[in-house]
Amino acid sequence: MKITRISKNNIKANSWDGGKTYEYYIYPPESNYSEQNFLFRISAASIEKVPSHFTKFKNFNRFLVMLDNDLNIQRNGIEEHYLQQEIFTFDSNDEIISYAKGNDFNLMVHKDINEVKVFVLNNTICSQHSFQFLFAKEESQVKINQQQILLKVNDLLVIENKDKEEVEIHSNNTIIAGFLTLKK
Numbered sequence: 001m002k003i004t005r006i007s008k009n010n011i012k013a014n015s016w017d018g019g020k021t022y023e024y025y026i027y028p029p030e031s032n033y034s035e036q037n038f039l040f041r042i043s044a045a046s047i048e049k050v051p052s053h054f055t056k057f058k059n060f061n062r063f064l065v066m067l068d069n070d071l072n073i074q075r076n077g078i079e080e081h082y083l084q085q086e087i088f089t090f091d092s093n094d095e096i097i098s099y100a101k102g103n104d105f106n107l108m109v110h111k112d113i114n115e116v117k118v119f120v121l122n123n124t125i126c127s128q129h130s131f132q133f134l135f136a137k138e139e140s141q142v143k144i145n146q147q148q149i150l151l152k153v154n155d156l157l158v159i160e161n162k163d164k165e166e167v168e169i170h171s172n173n174t175i176i177a178g179f180l181t182l183k184k
Contacts, residue, residue, distance in 0.1 A: 001161050003144060008044065008154035018052025018098060021045040021106075024156040027131070036060075040116075040180060041108045042133060042156060047101050054096035060108050063118040064088045065176050067137050069102030085137075085174070087118050105135050105176050113180055121177035124170040129179035132159040132167060140173040151175070 006024045013020040023033060024042045031038035036057055044067075064071070064087075071082040074097045075090060082088045090096060092108060109116050115129070134142055136151035143149075144159065145168055151157060161167055169177070 001159065001163070001165055001167070003147070003149070004158045004160070005149065005151070006156045006158070007152065016045065016055055017049070018054075019046035019048035025133075025158050038108075039110045039113060039182065040131075042135075042158070043106045043108075044103065044135075044154060045106055046103050047098050050099055050101060052098045054098065055092075056095075057092035057108065059111050060092035061111060061116075062090055062092045063107040063109070063116075063178070064090075065105045065118065065120075066100070067103045067105060069100055071102070071104075072099040073097060074099070085120050085176075087120075089118075107133075107178060109180060113182060116178070116180040118176065118178040120174055121169070121171055122174040124168060125177070126166055126168050127179050128161070128164045128166055130161055130164065130182045132161065132169065132179045133157065133177065134169065134171070135176040136173075137175065138173055140171050140175050142175070143170040144168070 011022045013022055022044045026038050026041045066084050070084055073080050076095050134157040136155045140151045
């Protein structure tokens with residue numbers, strides 16, 4: 001099992017149509033966002049322009065969580081509203097227009113991966129998935145099995161669990177969490 005903590009302070013921002021994006025983690029590591037040859041990508045972004053059009057990606061699903069504001073969008077011409085920390089799940093090929101400013105957490109997953117979940121955690125879970133991740137909206141002390149780890153605001157923790165060992169994850173604060181399992 002490999003645990004990696006990634007700080008937003010160590011990531012270079014890139015621009016997208018509506019603001020900036022920060023790529024925390026991409027898998028496999030040799031894949032490239034612009035070539036769309038990855039299995040999954042974890043990022044955070046700012047939405048600074050209203051309206052803004054989300055970037056489309058064929059063959060990907062996305063999970064988006066607003067960190068500091070509600071999200072008002074049109075998905076394929078239909079208005080939708082998501083509260084802060086509510087999970088917005090969509091096909092990345094949908095036409096998404098945002099009418100809200102703010103910052104978000106974003107997971108893009110290739111459609112070949114069908115075992116994936118994103119949720120808000122503020123207690124204990126156990127998991128045997130290939131990858132687990134924790135994103136700190138606020139400073140949080142987390143416990144991975146018996147190891148204590150301090151996550152600062154906007155830190156991401158990725159747990160690679162290729163042997164699918166039982167992993168116990170605990171947080172007293174509300175954090176964005178998720179897991180996915182890759183086929184062998």
